[in-house]
Amino acid sequence: MSAPPRLQLEALGLSSACADVLRHLWDYLDDQVTPEGGQRLRAHIASCTTCQSYEMYQSCFLEAVRKLRVELGAPSALRAKLAEGLKEQGCGCWEKVRATQEP
Amino acid sequence: MTTANFATLPAPGFESGAQAVALAVSRSQYPAGDSERDLAFERDALPWLDDVYRFALSLTRDEADADDVVQETFLRAYRSWHTFIPGTDCRRWLFTICRNVFLRSRERQRPTVDLEDGEQDAVAAGSVYAAARERGYDDIYARLDLAPALRDAIDELAEPFRSAVILVDVEDMTYESAAEVMQVPIGTVRSRLFRGRRLLQEKLLTVAEDLGFTPAGAP
Numbered sequence: 001m002s003a004p005p006r007l008q009l010e011a012l013g014l015s016s017a018c019a020d021v022l023r024h025l026w027d028y029l030d031d032q033v034t035p036e037g038g039q040r041l042r043a044h045i046a047s048c049t050t051c052q053s054y055e056m057y058q059s060c061f062l063e064a065v066r067k068l069r070v071e072l073g074a075p076s077a078l079r080a081k082l083a084e085g086l087k088e089q090g091c092g093c094w095e096k097v098r099a100t101q102e103p
Numbered sequence: 104m105t106t107a108n109f110a111t112l113p114a115p116g117f118e119s120g121a122q123a124v125a126l127a128v129s130r131s132q133y134p135a136g137d138s139e140r141d142l143a144f145e146r147d148a149l150p151w152l153d154d155v156y157r158f159a160l161s162l163t164r165d166e167a168d169a170d171d172v173v174q175e176t177f178l179r180a181y182r183s184w185h186t187f188i189p190g191t192d193c194r195r196w197l198f199t200i201c202r203n204v205f206l207r208s209r210e211r212q213r214p215t216v217d218l219e220d221g222e223q224d225a226v227a228a229g230s231v232y233a234a235a236r237e238r239g240y241d242d243i244y245a246r247l248d249l250a251p252a253l254r255d256a257i258d259e260l261a262e263p264f265r266s267a268v269i270l271v272d273v274e275d276m277t278y279e280s281a282a283e284v285m286q287v288p289i290g291t292v293r294s295r296l297f298r299g300r301r302l303l304q305e306k307l308l309t310v311a312e313d314l315g316f317t318p319a320g321a322p
Contacts, residue, residue: 022229023222026297030271032278053241057232060244061304064253065272074156078170082152085178092138093145097152097177 017044021051025058144184147193148177154274155197161269162205164258172208176201195276198284202266224297231304243311256306264299271296 014022021041027033028041045051074082079098086094155176160169179200180187187196235241243249257268263285270281271292278296282289 023225026225026228026300027293030278032293053236054229054232057235057241057244058228060242061300062272064244064249065257065268065300065303066275068250068254068257069273069275070157072157072160073153074173075166075170078156078173079152081170082174082177085174086181089178089181091144091181092141093149096145096149 018048018051021045021048021054025055029055029058029062140184143189144181147187147189148180148184148197151194151197152177154194155201158198158269158274159201159205161257161273162202162262162266168208172201172204175204175208179204192280195280195283198270198274199286202284224294224301228297228301228304231301231308235304235308238308238312240308240311240316243307243316247311247316249307249310252307252310253303256303256310259306260299260302263295264302267292267295268299268303272300 021028021044024033024037024041028038033041045055076098083094083097086097152173156169156173159172159176160166163169163172176197180197183200187193232241235243257265257273260268266285267281270276270284271278276284278289278292281296282292285292285295287295
């Protein structure tokens with residue numbers, strides 16, 4: 001079992017402002033903090049090279065994950081199968097499933 | 104990020120007052136066998152086929168299984184179209200059905216993973232960063248194309264964490280939307296997301312070491 005967050009922060013020798021960044025950077029990058037909280041974090045990050053590096057690291061990580069999104073299309077075999085299934089259920093738009101082109 | 108309202112799929116008889124009214128309107132608008140229902144299904148649901156397929160593939164990690172999940176998702180959505188509230192977020196509604204179909208197909212119970220507090224994971228991520236920095240790996244995301252390793256690492260995440268990362272980080276959903284899809288409180292999404300991110304960073308650090316990644320400035 002790892003140490004409580006407060007003890008981990010003390011072990012890292014961080015200031016309370018740096019600790020705030022560590023605790024809430026993901027919330028901040030996800031736009032989940034209050035405007036005041038965001039302003040406080042931004043102000044500290046602007047004045048602290050350690051936190052700037054940490055923000056860069058986490059931003060690059062999140063960007064790398066975001067880039068995994070590829071515009072993958074449903075295969076034509078699936079479209080044909082789904083069209084048949086919808087047709088069996090009496091769906092009038094079943095042909096549209098097959099007609100839609102894969103990207 | 105998506106900010107549209109959530110279209111719920113409440114159990115019959117358990118709708119809230121507002122939902123019950125909206126559903127009654129929906130049912131009167133789209134009676135079974137009505138061509139208007141088909142047009143609405145075509146307009147609101149079918150455009151999300153590729154998105155649902157991508158989500159199903161990320162859940163199942165198998166093309167044949169993803170096909171089955173998508174097929175069942177859309178057939179179920181069509182059968183239950185009267186429960187979709189027009190004007191709400193159809194993509195989120197379909198993702199919710201898709202995830203439920205997936206969980207049932209695997210005969211999985213609702214996740215009961217012991218979750219740490221989100222703050223604990225956010226702080227622990229700082230320790231991962233400190234370890235990366237010590238080894239000169241703090242710029243790996245900027246310098247390396249880690250996409251294949253990242254994809255593998257996401258595939259290896261336990262299900263509740265994988266869904267959170269996929270929905271929020273890959274599919275760009277808000278915490279609120281992801282919470283509706285996963286049918287858990289927003290705080291749980293946050294915890295799962297932060298844990299998932301921290302686990303990914305740990306794995307990628309190991310990958311960088313295994314690949315013999317040379318730190319910036321090293322001879």
